[in-house]
Amino acid sequence: MPKVSDVPHVGKAILDAIQRGAPDVDLDDLPNLTDMSADKLTENVIAINQGCTNPRQKYVLEALVRHMHSFVKEVGLTPEEWMTGLEFLTKTGQMCTDIRQEFILLSDVFGVSALVDTLNHPKPPGATEATVLGPFFVEDAREVAIGGEIAGEESGEPMLVKGRILDTNGKPIPNCLIETWETDEDGYYDTQRSGEDGYVQDCRGRLYSDKDGNYAFRCVMPVPYPIPNDGPVGQLLRSMNRHVFRPAHLHMMFIADGYEKLITALYFKGDIFLSSDAVFGVKSSLVEDPKKVTDPAEARKAGFKKDEFYLCDRDFILITEQQAQEELVKAKAQAKAEATKA
Known part of the structure; x- marks a missing residue:
């Protein structure tokens, strides 16, 4: 059973490729890939992928091949459409930078990001639901004390967000790290205003819950904003007559020992894009x-200079790592059963 490198007189290019890491495969193990008809091609692509030693990778790729080939057959994909798709993906990759990920945006607008998040972070009744992280989280947010401000009042309408971090039994979770970030009143994140010297942090911060699970911070009321629409994803949405707007939201992330990390966001009643979020x-x-608070004394007590502010009183319910694993097993079994039926 000869390997490629055992065959006499193979070219230097082949040997160089093997030297660089290309598998030196056993030629007798390879399926016959000649004269492939449309009905045989799918199975032969799967067959030649069987050398993969990672079971999960092999399973995922087999399903991917079957679905891609089924898609091509279902829509009767033409060579011109195929090339258009390749050119679109090429431009999508070329748009990516260290601070912009156009492929994630593409995943977002097709609902794939939301689907992956939903499938992998199911919650039992009563627990706070997760939602998409988005592209504007940074690791170096400044820490504020409980009741401190993450945004100056000049950045928008003042808002106080407070509540408790609890488990599903109502027990407080102390020392829970809370990361939070949002847009200013113009609909921009601080990173979108970065210049040559980087960006000035605003509308983001981190804090910790106290011994009773309490948290509070001052911010501003976020507003709706567009996802980046100056690249190939934006062009695709225009071609489909789809809007590019997200409703106002306040991102929040919770990290505590023994609990599943929760990535979520608060949305606000009455927003014009609440029922048509571009990224689902x-x-x-x-x-x-x-609630709109108009008592100047209450505003001063909360730490605001202005006389009015919004009050958002919200508890967050985290689940343990064990609960998360149990819910994930159930959710994936259900999703697989539904996919099989379809």
Whole structure:
């Protein structure tokens, strides 16, 4: 059973490729890939992929091949359409930079990001639901004390967000790290305003819950904004007459020992894009209706200079790592059963 490198007189290019890491395969193990008809091609692509030693990778790729080939047959894909697709993906990759990921945006607008998130972070009744992370999280947010501000009042309408971090039994979770970030009143994140010297942090911060699970911070009321639409994904959406807007939301992330990390966001009642989020991130359980407080004394007590502010009082319910694993097993079994039926 000769390997490629055992065959006499193979060219230097082949030997160089093997030297660089190309598998030195056993030629007798390879399927016959000549004279492939449309009905045989799929199975032969799968057959030649069988040398993959990672079971999960092999399973995923087999399903991917079957679905891609089925798609080509279903729509009767033409060579011109195939090339258009390749050119689109090429431009998508060329648009990516260290601070912009056009492929993630593409995944977002097709609902794939939201689907992966939903499937991998199912919650039992009563627990706070997760939603998409988005592209504007950074690791170096400044820390604020409980009740501190993550945004100056000049950045928008003042809002106080407070509540408790609890487990599913109502027990407080102390020392939970809370990351939060949002847009200013113009609909821009601070990273979108970066210049030659980087960006000035605003509308983002981190804090920790106290011994009773309490948290509070001052921010501003976020506003709707567009996803980046100056690249190939934006062109695709225009061709489909789809809008590029997200409803106003406040991102929040919770990290505590022994609990599943929760990435979520609060959305706000009455937003014009609440029911048509461009990236499918809105869940009804995450919609809030902040109360307008007009008492100047209450505003001063909360730490605001202005006389009025919005109050959002919201508890967040985390699940343990064990609960997360149990819910994931059930959700994936259900999703696979539904996919099989379809």
